[in-house]
Amino acid sequence: MKVDIETLLDELVRRHARGEPLDVQGALARAGDRADELATLIEAYLERAPRNAPSTEAMELVRSLDDPPMLRARVGKRLRVDDVVDAIVTACDVQPEKRPKVRRYYQQLEAGVLDPSRVAAKVWDAITALLERPRAALVLPRLDAPSAPAAYLRTEAPYDVQLTERLVTRASEPVDRDEVDALFLGNG
Amino acid sequence: MRDARDAEDARLLENGEIALLLAGWVDVIRARCIAWMRGPVGEDVAQAVLERLWRELKAGRHGDGKLPFRVIVHSVIGWVCRGWNEAGWQETELFDLDVPVPDLADAVVMDLTLEQFVATLPPGDGEVAALLYLEGLEPAEVADRLDKQPNAVHQAAHRIKPRLREWLAA
Numbered sequence: 001m002k003v004d005i006e007t008l009l010d011e012l013v014r015r016h017a018r019g020e021p022l023d024v025q026g027a028l029a030r031a032g033d034r035a036d037e038l039a040t041l042i043e044a045y046l047e048r049a050p051r052n053a054p055s056t057e058a059m060e061l062v063r064s065l066d067d068p069p070m071l072r073a074r075v076g077k078r079l080r081v082d083d084v085v086d087a088i089v090t091a092c093d094v095q096p097e098k099r100p101k102v103r104r105y106y107q108q109l110e111a112g113v114l115d116p117s118r119v120a121a122k123v124w125d126a127i128t129a130l131l132e133r134p135r136a137a138l139v140l141p142r143l144d145a146p147s148a149p150a151a152y153l154r155t156e157a158p159y160d161v162q163l164t165e166r167l168v169t170r171a172s173e174p175v176d177r178d179e180v181d182a183l184f185l186g187n188g
Numbered sequence: 189m190r191d192a193r194d195a196e197d198a199r200l201l202e203n204g205e206i207a208l209l210l211a212g213w214v215d216v217i218r219a220r221c222i223a224w225m226r227g228p229v230g231e232d233v234a235q236a237v238l239e240r241l242w243r244e245l246k247a248g249r250h251g252d253g254k255l256p257f258r259v260i261v262h263s264v265i266g267w268v269c270r271g272w273n274e275a276g277w278q279e280t281e282l283f284d285l286d287v288p289v290p291d292l293a294d295a296v297v298m299d300l301t302l303e304q305f306v307a308t309l310p311p312g313d314g315e316v317a318a319l320l321y322l323e324g325l326e327p328a329e330v331a332d333r334l335d336k337q338p339n340a341v342h343q344a345a346h347r348i349k350p351r352l353r354e355w356l357a358a
Contacts, residue, residue: 005353006349006350006352006353007349009349009352009353009356010345010349010352013320013321013352014320014321014324015324016215016324017320017321017322017323017324018324019324021215022215022218022219024218024219024222024223024230025222025227025228025230028222028223028226028227035226036226039223039224039226040223040357041353041356041357042219042220042223043220043223043224044356044357045302045356046216046219046220046223047220047262048301048302048304048305048356049216049302050193050301050302050322051193051212051213051215051216051258052212052215053212054208054211054212054214055211055214055215057214058211058212058214058215059207059208059211061211061214061238062207062210062211062214062238062242063207065238065239065242069239072235073235076235132232133232137236137239
């Protein structure tokens with residue numbers, strides 16, 4: 001069947017005018033081998049199009065932007081904590097009986113209270129592969145980032161993340177370390 | 189060109205209603221990122237665009253009103269989409285607010301709006317296009333509103349579709 005690019009574009013423009021969600025992915029799939037051509041036209045349209053009134057879903061999404069980024073990424077992928085824990089356990093060959101400990105550490109990491117720099121690379125590999133986001137996009141911006149201007153620092157971070165991390169990790173520093181501790185707290 | 193939407197965005201910025209402002213752009217950001225990236229990875233790119241814009245808004249940027257917020261939105265979209273596949277780019281540039289983000293040359297394009305397309309059409313077709321593309325009416329509703337035969341509206345729509353494509357491709 002011949003793909004009518006103009007009709008696909010027309011449908012999309014009218015959906016947008018009605019304030020309905022835009023199924024760009026679906027339109028590109030219907031365009032078949034002319035998807036590239038349609039994508040260029042959709043882009044050009046969206047650059048010129050009016051925005052619509054925000055939906056409830058859009059408001060919720062924007063409000064979630066203040067959540068820790070790893071939590072946001074996981075929820076965005078509709079994954080449970082246990083899905084990520086399973087991936088870490090498998091990737092790092094953790095013994096089944098130590099899974100609850102991995103889960104605790106992961107939740108601390110996700111909440112932004114565990115120093116991400118101490119977490120082993122293979123744990124990060126498992127997390128970033130599952131969440132499909134680079135590590136930098138999953139950790140809270142650091143207060144000690146050398147390029148951040150002072151004015152920005154005062155307004156951006158509601159609390160001292162680094163200090164919180166130090167307090168939490170010191171308070172929970174295990175006496176008898178095992179391989180799970182080493183994975184999340186490093187060897188130091 | 190600034191229009192009513194720009195005025196509303198400026199009002200929201202001035203009143204500090206930045207969540208409401210950004211929420212209004214979510215659908216456009218997602219759709220354009222998916223189109224630019226040619227696939228579902230655009231969802232992730234859109235998330236990064238939203239995170240960047242949110243951090244900028246919270247840091248009090250763009251409140252001076254020098255540029256319409258839509259220009260800033262599309263500039264950030266372009267900047268993130270262009271950089272997304274560069275090795276290491278996401279590790280630094282995206283999250284460093286000191287990096288001068290947008291290529292504001294895009295602002296030239298931003299002077300073109302859909303209303304201007306409608307204005308390029310002959311009066312009869314322009315009326316139909318405005319109701320279809322700006323108000324989102326169905327053809328039957330357009331016929332009713334303009335007191336035209338449904339077939340006349342369909343014929344006008346048939347003429348308008350290639351014109352829209354040509355205008356966007358220009």
